[in-house]
Amino acid sequence: MDRRDFLKKGIAVVVVGGTAGGGITRLLSGTNATVVRPPGAGEENDFLAKCIRCAKCVQACPYDSIKTAGLGDGASMGTPFLELREIPCYMCEDLPCVGVCPTDALDPTLTDAAKMLLGTAVIVDREACLSLNGIRCEICYRVCPLIDKAIVIEKHAHQITGRHTVFEPVVQKEVCTGCGICENACPLDDTAIAVVPTQRGDKAAHYDYLRKQERVEL
Template sequence: MSDSAKGIPRDPRRRKALQDMTRLGGGAAVAATMLTAFGVSSRARPAQALRPPGALPERDFLAACVRCGLCVRDCPYDTLRLSDWADGPAVGTPFFVARNVPCEMCDNIPCVKACPTGALDHALTDIAKAKMGVAVITSRETCLNLQGLRCDVCYRVCPAIDKAITLELSHNARTTKHAIFEPVVHAEYCTGCGKCEKSCVLTDAAIKVLPIEIAALKQDEHYKRGWEEKKKAGGALVDAPLKLPVRRPEAGGFP
């Protein structure tokens, strides 16, 4: 410790310590900023990369998944993989590409049971309630059934046949004498397993499983369905319309 010319005691170590703290703190702040930006950008993942059953919504999933790979190890069909740098999803997180290996929807859901952190929600005990994504006919122009042919493969392989995918009949206006058997996905029952996408006979699948965030499936809060609200309320929500007198020249009506 030494006194300066003005008589103020100054400790050179104090100045050094403050300098160090500023420097190191600055470095850490830069690191934190870059890491935060990277963390936020890692939420984006390619549409074909699907999460295992029970996965929390992507943002919560990234807060919970520790990249241990236990779900991958317990997947009996080698469907799940851990993401490498070039794969797209956040590094080290589990995913599958339905077109390569779809989910076989095991009854006991071993991947969810293996997850130590709850990134795969342990509340999921019925695989039929899984929402890994939702199938969408992405190419009406090439789907064979929509051209009036009978392919039906996606419908046949669907584990929830006649519920998640149904064939809807309509008139084939091109031939005028045949029917079109349109495969229609019912999101309520679709687990996003990807069997349909895997087995689509076209070179580029006409039906694809999309992550829920992309396929939406969420009605805006402000759209109320009158018929549902009526059911909930147990009756009409507004008073019955006024009974107005019939104003016609003749009571008997038109001939």
């Protein structure tokens, strides 16, 4: 039983009835979100122009987080990308993936993993999120390597009962690196938290992009 199965089973007892009847609202459906690129990758076209598909970053990653795109992966063939739900980026201190890139497609000036920007985590399914249903989950909060910085818990009264306290995970966009450890750990079959990939080189442009996506509030 892997960690997610374990968490799922462990939490199943309290889930019963908790999210029943909640329709799935995929906040990000219909956006232009593409694949997540390795740390240090900039704007997509710039990245594609520089990346020579050598797979050195793929080989350098100790967690096998980086894959090489093949047919049907939604990315240019041979380019490196991450599927965070499957294997997130563990934010290695020495960023070995960046260090081996021979063409600077992964920015060599990125030396602090806390400053990388693979994307930004967003609660994509508020109806399904256990914490937002009044169930003490908060797994995404607890696993975050930047706990209490990139994601915090805000407490407020449950909208329906008015009696329970809801412990809502709230991503702090200025700090979140998009590592996807939260996305990987969410115990639901379809994660309620997911990383929106970086689309535009720098953070400010990335947030502008995100704000333009309907219903994504950042």
